[in-house]
Amino acid sequence: METHGVQPTPEQARSALADTERVRASATALSATPWPNWFFVTLTLYLAALPVIYGGSLADPDWLLPRPAWTGIMLAGTAVFMALFALAARGWREKTGVALRLDVLPKRATVPLMAGLPVLLMGAAFAFRATGWAVWLVAASLIGAAASVGFHLAFVRLHRKARETA
Secondary structure (H helix, E strand, C coil): CCECCECCCHHHHHHHHHHHHHHHHHHHHHHCCCCCHHHHHHHHHHHHHHHHHHHHHHCCCCCCCCHHHHHHHHHHHHHHHHHHHHHHHHHHHHHHCCCCCHHHCCHHHHHHHHHHHHHHHHHHHHHHHHHCCCHHHHHHHHHHHHHHHHHHHHHHHHHHHHHHHC
């Protein structure tokens, strides 16, 4: 394909492809960079608290706190988390020029997590309501926190690998 009658030499074409790969590797490294540690801790604590909060709001009769208190805690906690999420996302975009993307991680890990985590968090609350065993809530809290830590470590490893190849 000609551009104004001039074709690039093979060396120029290889150089352009190499530049494209460097830009792609750099974008991948930025996209795979983990959230700031303060937000990682916030996310982990939020995921650990959700099963207990859901369990408390579904408990029959009121468990530890009245049901409206659990609902208030859930609404307030979610509002605070969403505000911190927006702050972290905005700061991250300003710092790196890209948003953190889950699509840089293998789908074999992200798809089951995106489908399974809500089931786990809500399922534990329903299991607690049916059985009265708080162990369901504790187990879901631990699994939610472990998933957060696991994904953070995966992003750290992916970022390190992307930086080494860039």
